[in-house]
Amino acid sequence: MKSRIWTAALLVIGDEILSGRTQDKNVSQVASWLNVQGIRLREVRVVADVEDDIIAAANALRERYDYLFTTGGIGPTHDDITVDALAKALGVSVVIHPEARAKLEHYYETRGGMNEGRLRMARVPEGASLIPNHYSGAPGIRVGNVFIMAGVPHITAGMLDALTGTLEGGDPVLSTQVGCWVAESEIATLLLTTERAHEGSQIGSYPFFREGRIGCNFVIRSTSQSVLDACAAELAAGLNAGGWPAIMGGI
Amino acid sequence: MKSRIWTAALLVIGDEILSGRTQDKNVSQVASWLNVQGIRLREVRVVADVEDDIIAAANALRERYDYLFTTGGIGPTHDDITVDALAKALGVSVVIHPEARAKLEHYYETRGGMNEGRLRMARVPEGASLIPNHYSGAPGIRVGNVFIMAGVPHITAGMLDALTGTLEGGDPVLSTQVGCWVAESEIATLLLTTERAHEGSQIGSYPFFREGRIGCNFVIRSTSQSVLDACAAELAAGLNAGGWPAIMGGI
Numbered sequence: 001m002k003s004r005i006w007t008a009a010l011l012v013i014g015d016e017i018l019s020g021r022t023q024d025k026n027v028s029q030v031a032s033w034l035n036v037q038g039i040r041l042r043e044v045r046v047v048a049d050v051e052d053d054i055i056a057a058a059n060a061l062r063e064r065y066d067y068l069f070t071t072g073g074i075g076p077t078h079d080d081i082t083v084d085a086l087a088k089a090l091g092v093s094v095v096i097h098p099e100a101r102a103k104l105e106h107y108y109e110t111r112g113g114m115n116e117g118r119l120r121m122a123r124v125p126e127g128a129s130l131i132p133n134h135y136s137g138a139p140g141i142r143v144g145n146v147f148i149m150a151g152v153p154h155i156t157a158g159m160l161d162a163l164t165g166t167l168e169g170g171d172p173v174l175s176t177q178v179g180c181w182v183a184e185s186e187i188a189t190l191l192l193t194t195e196r197a198h199e200g201s202q203i204g205s206y207p208f209f210r211e212g213r214i215g216c217n218f219v220i221r222s223t224s225q226s227v228l229d230a231c232a233a234e235l236a237a238g239l240n241a242g243g244w245p246a247i248m249g250g251i
Numbered sequence: 252m253k254s255r256i257w258t259a260a261l262l263v264i265g266d267e268i269l270s271g272r273t274q275d276k277n278v279s280q281v282a283s284w285l286n287v288q289g290i291r292l293r294e295v296r297v298v299a300d301v302e303d304d305i306i307a308a309a310n311a312l313r314e315r316y317d318y319l320f321t322t323g324g325i326g327p328t329h330d331d332i333t334v335d336a337l338a339k340a341l342g343v344s345v346v347i348h349p350e351a352r353a354k355l356e357h358y359y360e361t362r363g364g365m366n367e368g369r370l371r372m373a374r375v376p377e378g379a380s381l382i383p384n385h386y387s388g389a390p391g392i393r394v395g396n397v398f399i400m401a402g403v404p405h406i407t408a409g410m411l412d413a414l415t416g417t418l419e420g421g422d423p424v425l426s427t428q429v430g431c432w433v434a435e436s437e438i439a440t441l442l443l444t445t446e447r448a449h450e451g452s453q454i455g456s457y458p459f460f461r462e463g464r465i466g467c468n469f470v471i472r473s474t475s476q477s478v479l480d481a482c483a484a485e486l487a488a489g490l491n492a493g494g495w496p497a498i499m500g501g502i
Contacts, residue, residue: 017278018292020278020282020284020285021470025274027297042269043296043298045294045296075458079455184328185368187368189366189367192328202266203330219272221270
C-alpha cells in the first residue's frame with residue numbers, strides 16, 4: 001500500500017537574509033531533517049520583518065501543507081515580531097507562557113536578570129506549547145501545525161532535535177548517487193528515459209567542474225529501496241554503454 | 252526629494268534546494284547585488300520543478316514587485332522546466348532564440364556538438380532578450396520585468412555582472428557596523444529608541460558567541476550618509492554610557 005505523502009513549508013523571517021548580510025543555513029538543515037521524518041519540504045518563503053507579509057505568507061503556507069516551520073524573529077529586540085504576526089494569522093491573542101517565563105528567569109538569573117526585552121521571549125500565541133531549546137533560555141513554540149523556531153542555525157538544530165520522531169510522517173525518501181565524467185548535456189535523454197522506466201524514482205543531476213574536467217553526479221531518490229537500486233543500475237548501465245564509466249556512490 | 256523605492260523578488264526553482272542536498276548561495280549574492288543597484292530584495296520563494304507552482308509564484312511576485320529574478324531550471328535536462336513555466340505565466344509561447352542557438356552551436360562545436368538537450372537551452376519565452384553568460388554556452392533571459400538566470404552560483408554571478416547598471420533603481424542602501432561585547436537582550440530598548448530617533452535608519456542586531464564571550468554586531472542601514480553616521484554615533488554613545496565599550500566598524 002502506498003502511504004500518504006506528508007508535506008511541509010518553511011517560512012524564513014528576517015531582514016538579515018534579504019539584505020544579503022547573512023547566508024541562510026536553515027533551509028538545507030530543515031529540509032534534510034524533514035526527509036528523515038518522512039516529510040517533504042515543498043516550499044520556502046523568505047519575508048522581511050513586516051507584519052502583513054508574515055501573516056499573508058503564514059496563512060498561505062499553513063493551509064496548503066501539513067506542517068509549517070518558521071525560523072527567525074523570536075529574539076528580544078523590537079524588530080522580532082514573529083510571535084505577534086503569527087498570533088494574528090491564527091486569530092488568537094498573545095500571552096505570556098508561564099513555563100517559558102520560568103525558564104527565562106532561571107536562565108538569566110546569573111546573566112543580569114530579566115528585563116523587558118527578555119520577557120518578550122516568553123510571549124506565545126494562545127494555546128501554544130513549547131519546543132525545548134538546550135542552548136539558550138528562549139524556547140521554540142508549537143501552535144497547531146505551526147512550529148516557530150529560532151533564526152540562529154545551531155539553536156534551530158537543537159529545536160529540530162527535540163522534535164525528532166514526534167511528527168507524523170510517511171516513508172522517508174531514500175537516495176543513492178551515481179557519478180560520471182560526462183557533461184550533463186550529453187546524456188539528458190538517458191536521464192529522462194531511465195527515470196520514466198522506474199515509477200516512483202526521481203533523478204537529479206549535479207554538474208561540476210573539478211581537476212580540469214567536467215563531471216556530474218546523479219542523485220536518484222525513491223521511497224522504495226528496490227526502485228532505487230533498479231533505477232541506479234539502469235542509469236549506470238546506460239552510461240557505461242555510452243562510453244562513460246559510471247562510478248557507483250558518486251564522484 | 253525622496254526617491255522612490257525599487258523592489259525585487261527572487262524565485263529559486265529547484266528540487267535540489269528543497270531536498271536539502273544543495274545549500275543555496277544565490278539569495279545572498281542576488282540580495283547584495285541588488286543593494287548596489289538601489290533595489291531592495293523584498294521576498295524570496297523556493298519552489299520545486301513543478302509547473303503549476305512556478306507559474307503561481309512567478310505571477311504573484313512579478314505583479315507585486317518591480318523586478319522578478321529567477322534562478323535554476325534552465326539547464327539541458329528534462330526536469331529543467333523554468334522557461335516553459337514562465338512563458339505560460341506570461342501567456343506567451345516558447346520559441347527558439349536565434350542568437351542563443353548560434354551561441355550554443357559555437358560553444359558546443361568543440362564539445363561534442365549540438366543535441367536535443369543542448370538545444371533546449373536556446374528556448375525562450377516569445378519577446379525575450381538574452382543576458383550574456385561568459386562561463387558556458389547557455390545565456391540568461393530577460394522578458395518584461397522577469398530575469399531568468401542559472402542555478403549554478405558562479406554562472407548567476409556572471410549574469411548579474413552583465414546586468415550591472417542596466418536596471419533602474421533608487422538610492423543604494425548604505426550600511427555601517429558597531430560591535431560590542433554585550434548580550435543583545437541587555438540593550439533591546441536602546442536599539443529601539445536609537446532607531447526611532449533617526450528617521451530613515453534601520454538597526455539590525457547580529458549576536459555571536461566567540462572566544463568564550465557573548466557579543467553582538469549592530470548593522471545600521473540608511474540611504475542617507477548623514478542619518479547613518481548620526482544613528483551609529485548615538486548607538487555607540489548609548490553603549491558606552493551603559494558600560495559596554497562600542498567598537499566602530501564591528502567586531
